[in-house]
Amino acid sequence: xxxxxxxxxxxxxxxxxxxxxxxxxxxxxxxxxxxxxxxxxxxxxxxxxxxxxxxxxxxxxxxxxxxxxxxxxxxxxxxxxxxxxxxxxxxxxxxxxxxxxxxxxxxxxxxxxxxxxxxxxxxxxxxxxxxxxxxxxxxxxxxxxxxxxxxxxxxxxxx
Amino acid sequence: xxxxxxxxxxxxxxxxxxxxxxxxxxxxxxxxxxxxxxxxxxxxxxxxxxxxxxxxxxxxxxxxxxxxxxxxxxxxxxxxxxxxxxxxxxxxxxxxxxxxxxxxxxxxxxxxxxxxxxxxxxxxxxxxxxxxxxxxxxxxxxxxxxxxxxxxxxxxxxx
Amino acid sequence: xxxxxxxxxxxxxxxxxxxxxxxxxxxxxxxxxxxxxxxxxxxxxxxxxxxxxxxxxxxxxxxxxxxxxxxxxxxxxxxxxxxxxxxxxxxxxxxxxxxxxxxxxxxxxxxxxxxxxxxxxxxxxxxxxxxxxxxxxxxxxxxxxxxxxxxxxxxxxxx
Amino acid sequence: xxxxxxxxxxxxxxxxxxxxxxxxxxxxxxxxxxxxxxxxxxxxxxxxxxxxxxxxxxxxxxxxxxxxxxxxxxxxxxxxxxxxxxxxxxxxxxxxxxxxxxxxxxxxxxxxxxxxxxxxxxxxxxxxxxxxxxxxxxxxxxxxxxxxxxxxxxxxxxx
Numbered sequence: 001x002x003x004x005x006x007x008x009x010x011x012x013x014x015x016x017x018x019x020x021x022x023x024x025x026x027x028x029x030x031x032x033x034x035x036x037x038x039x040x041x042x043x044x045x046x047x048x049x050x051x052x053x054x055x056x057x058x059x060x061x062x063x064x065x066x067x068x069x070x071x072x073x074x075x076x077x078x079x080x081x082x083x084x085x086x087x088x089x090x091x092x093x094x095x096x097x098x099x100x101x102x103x104x105x106x107x108x109x110x111x112x113x114x115x116x117x118x119x120x121x122x123x124x125x126x127x128x129x130x131x132x133x134x135x136x137x138x139x140x141x142x143x144x145x146x147x148x149x150x151x152x153x154x155x156x157x158x159x
Numbered sequence: 160x161x162x163x164x165x166x167x168x169x170x171x172x173x174x175x176x177x178x179x180x181x182x183x184x185x186x187x188x189x190x191x192x193x194x195x196x197x198x199x200x201x202x203x204x205x206x207x208x209x210x211x212x213x214x215x216x217x218x219x220x221x222x223x224x225x226x227x228x229x230x231x232x233x234x235x236x237x238x239x240x241x242x243x244x245x246x247x248x249x250x251x252x253x254x255x256x257x258x259x260x261x262x263x264x265x266x267x268x269x270x271x272x273x274x275x276x277x278x279x280x281x282x283x284x285x286x287x288x289x290x291x292x293x294x295x296x297x298x299x300x301x302x303x304x305x306x307x308x309x310x311x312x313x314x315x316x317x318x
Numbered sequence: 319x320x321x322x323x324x325x326x327x328x329x330x331x332x333x334x335x336x337x338x339x340x341x342x343x344x345x346x347x348x349x350x351x352x353x354x355x356x357x358x359x360x361x362x363x364x365x366x367x368x369x370x371x372x373x374x375x376x377x378x379x380x381x382x383x384x385x386x387x388x389x390x391x392x393x394x395x396x397x398x399x400x401x402x403x404x405x406x407x408x409x410x411x412x413x414x415x416x417x418x419x420x421x422x423x424x425x426x427x428x429x430x431x432x433x434x435x436x437x438x439x440x441x442x443x444x445x446x447x448x449x450x451x452x453x454x455x456x457x458x459x460x461x462x463x464x465x466x467x468x469x470x471x472x473x474x475x476x477x
Numbered sequence: 478x479x480x481x482x483x484x485x486x487x488x489x490x491x492x493x494x495x496x497x498x499x500x501x502x503x504x505x506x507x508x509x510x511x512x513x514x515x516x517x518x519x520x521x522x523x524x525x526x527x528x529x530x531x532x533x534x535x536x537x538x539x540x541x542x543x544x545x546x547x548x549x550x551x552x553x554x555x556x557x558x559x560x561x562x563x564x565x566x567x568x569x570x571x572x573x574x575x576x577x578x579x580x581x582x583x584x585x586x587x588x589x590x591x592x593x594x595x596x597x598x599x600x601x602x603x604x605x606x607x608x609x610x611x612x613x614x615x616x617x618x619x620x621x622x623x624x625x626x627x628x629x630x631x632x633x634x635x636x
Binding site for chain 3: 484487517540542544548549550553559560561562563564565571572575576599
Binding site: 007010040063065067071072073076082083084085086087088094095098099122 | 166169199222224226230231232235241242243244245246247253254257258281
């Protein structure tokens with residue numbers, strides 16, 4: 001069918017909104033590598049890890065989706081290709097990881113924890129990078145490249 | 160900033176999932192024209208008007224977003240570029256039109272009516288095409304071209 | 319089973335938040351009569367019709383549920399027996415009428431219209447009282463007593 | 478104002494849906510004690526810990542609220558006084574603990590973890606009872622009485 005590519009893999013990248021420099025650099029590298037592997041990068045669409053991962057992906061020519069808590073696209077960071085306002089507040093955390101092929105979790109706070117919990121609840125592989133949450137069911141990674149490899153190796157066929 | 164285009168306008172197209180041929184043709188034309196005008200087309204992501212508008216937009220080189228009621232991307236029609244599973248059922252109707260620059264409403268049933276209501280509630284211009292809901296606050300259009308012109312003329316600056 | 323009453327019927331009462339005196343009086347009468355008939359009265363929990371219906375029900379000894387758009391119970395009116403903060407904004411309109419045995423709609427604006435649309439979408443009987451929305455599928459009533467009678471006559475067995 | 482009691486404190490009790498006997502007994506005791514202290518008990522409304530806590534509360538004369546994931550009240554356990562269908566699936570976990578004065582968490586799986594995460598995100602005191610999640614920010618309790626005492630001591634003034 002002309003004009004229709006096969007559905008890409010969606011990988012969610014989660015982590016704190018006020019991430020420090022090392023975490024930001026890791027997130028940007030993760031975003032870049034996911035884009036290079038043809039994945040759509042889904043984030044919560046705002047600052048910190050979401051912005052860095054989106055920047056990495058977009059500057060590598062990828063597509064990024066930001067699932068926003070508020071009712072306006074204005075809160076998206078500038079590297080979000082497709083901004084999705086939800087208006088449902090923190091309940092949107094469930095949607096940030098929904099039906100992801102895999103989730104890569106960088107350090108964050110309780111919002112990130114809720115996203116990891118929703119992913120685990122759905123049986124989605126969760127790769128933890130950089131001293132994030134150490135929870136039963138998650139898979140630790142030591143580098144961005146390692147995290148992306150693990151995510152795509154463990155990725156669910158649908159998603 | 161290299162790689163970053165200005166944020167596009169998002170226009171939502173709503174209508175029934177079991178639309179007949181004339182409505183499908185209208186929806187496809189609306190989608191095509193919106194894409195030609197540089198808009199991202201947002202729909203509910205499934206059959207009928209959503210599929211036709213998405214097909215028109217994608218085949219014209221545009222980007223389409225499908226805001227899905229279920230928890231999986233598998234329910235998106237094949238012309239959805241970016242599929243967004245929400246898992247919130249019919250409450251996602253609020254998100255289909257959220258922060259749209261304008262909404263174009265084709266004939267549909269009560270689900271479509273709820274989307275029109277949410278758009279009007281938010282002060283978003285609603286263009287009604289093809290014998291749809293005749294409600295105070297909506298703007299009637301007689302052709303697809305007319306609907307797209309009205310949508311972009313009345314479009315909210317943000318969205 | 320000691321202590322367990324049969325599940326009551328839940329009837330939702332919807333309408334504007336800035337209702338004028340005649341509408342407020344009607345809503346209070348509706349709430350009172352529903353409570354006298356043993357129904358739990360569900361509303362959006364804030365001012366106007368919701369407050370009046372809740373006041374009528376509570377002062378008659380009934381139970382009222384307020385499904386709130388925000389994330390705090392503080393926004394509930396004082397006649398809400400059980401306040402339910404949802405944090406999902408206007409998307410909570412879907413929940414105000416969800417699985418209602420019937421819905422009684424007094425005059426309101428687009429938020430009320432979305433609630434009526436969701437109820438009709440679910441196949442729930444919608445009784446319109448006092449010059450509200452004249453939509454296919456709704457049932458007009460001329461007095462509060464008439465509305466309550468119609469609601470309970472048409473009520474879905476489950477709900 | 479006749480007929481209006483002061484707003485009660487709402488305490489959420491979370492935990493697994495397939496809890497074993499010792500956990501069920503603990504949950505029931507927690508529910509009973511919360512009711513005896515005048516609290517409304519909020520749960521996810523279904524089996525396991527939610528059912529046991531609701532049973533304990535109702536049999537002690539208390540009020541219980543079940544925030545359900547589905548779109549129908551039929552899925553509530555019989556000890557739910559006020560059943561609230563949300564239709565938003567697991568995203569309703571955010572609502573189960575929303576604006577709670579405190580949360581008491583019994584053992585559960587990832588759904589419970591998401592509820593704990595949302596509570597911590599909101600700054601709500603989370604009391605963990607019975608080998609549940611050991612997370613920074615939670616407060617451990619050793620008995621049901623201890624958990625209820627801690628919950629009410631630490632309870633937020635609003636909620």
